[in-house]
Amino acid sequence: MRLIGLSGWSGSGKTTLLTRLIPALIGRGRSVSTIKHAHHAFDVDRPGKDSYVHREAGAREVLISSERRWALMHEHRGAPEPALPELLSHLGPVDLVLIEGFKREAHAKIEIHRAAVGKPLLYPHDPQIVAIASDPPLPEAPIPHIDLNDIEAIADLVEQLAVEVDRVAWDRARED
Numbered sequence: 214m215r216l217i218g219l220s221g222w223s224g225s226g227k228t229t230l231l232t233r234l235i236p237a238l239i240g241r242g243r244s245v246s247t248i249k250h251a252h253h254a255f256d257v258d259r260p261g262k263d264s265y266v267h268r269e270a271g272a273r274e275v276l277i278s279s280e281r282r283w284a285l286m287h288e289h290r291g292a293p294e295p296a297l298p299e300l301l302s303h304l305g306p307v308d309l310v311l312i313e314g315f316k317r318e319a320h321a322k323i324e325i326h327r328a329a330v331g332k333p334l335l336y337p338h339d340p341q342i343v344a345i346a347s348d349p350p351l352p353e354a355p356i357p358h359i360d361l362n363d364i365e366a367i368a369d370l371v372e373q374l375a376v377e378v379d380r381v382a383w384d385r386a387r388e389d
Contacts, residue, residue, distance in 0.1 A: 215375035216301070218312040220342065221325035222332040226361065227313050230325055230346070234311070237368040244307040248300055250314030258286060298383050309375055320381045321374055326351075327361065343374050 219227045231247065238245050258265040264277045268288055276285045285303075297318045304310060312320065316335065324335050326347035336342040336356065344357040346367050351358045357374075359366045 214301075214304075214306055214310060214378050215308065216310040216312060216320055216378055216381070217343075217371055217375040218315060218318070218320050218322035218341075219325055220314070220316040220322040220335060220339070221327075222330050222335075224330045225325045225327045225332075227325050230361070230364075230367070231311060231313060233364045234367060234371065237364050238309060238371065241368065241372070243309050243372075245309050245311060246304050246307045247311045247313060248297070248304070248315070250312075252314075257284065296383070298381075301378055309371065310378070311371070319383055321376050323367070323370060323374070325361065344370050346370075 219230060221227050228249075235245050235247070258268065264275045264286065267275045268286060271290075272288070273290060274285060274287045276283060297312070297315050297320065301310065312318075312322075316322070316339065319341055321343045322339065322341050324339075324342045324345045324347075326334055326345055326349075328347070328349045334345070334351075336345060336354070342356070344359065345351060345354055346359045346361045348361045357370060359370055361367075
């Protein structure tokens with residue numbers, strides 16, 4: 214299993230890019246999973262549903278299953294948020310894992326940069342950024358640079374730059 218992250222400021226188009234990149238990679242015969250980091254409280258459940266009631270009653274994990282899918286919800290219950298390597302261990306095997314967010318973790322990343330957001334590049338301050346996909350040209354960039362709208366070229370970069378999960382030096386992560 215190989216992975217690569219998409220990192221960038223809020224509003225830069227990471228999710229939009231993923232929705233175009235995933236089908237392109239699947240079209241190349243790759244199996245793809247994603248991990249998305251949320252900076253706020255979120256819920257995949259609805260009040261009143263049995264699974265919600267189970268969690269509210271104190272269950273640490275609730276697994277819900279149907280003929281179409283299953284989902285496992287895990288409540289931290291005061292424990293710290295798990296690091297990316299632990300989260301990866303919960304995924305089934307695939308060819309590629311695309312990680313949205315987790316910009317302080319030590320995995321290889323493609324920076325998504327949109328000039329209209331008005332924020333500076335994360336590169337070169339993050340040594341794990343191995344390429345940049347942006348809407349303005351960046352001829353001075355010393356790492357690969359791809360047009361943000363060239364999905365096939367970005368898919369090429371993903372396949373070229375994604376690294377084996379067990380080769381990521383996770384101990385370099387998190388200098389919060």
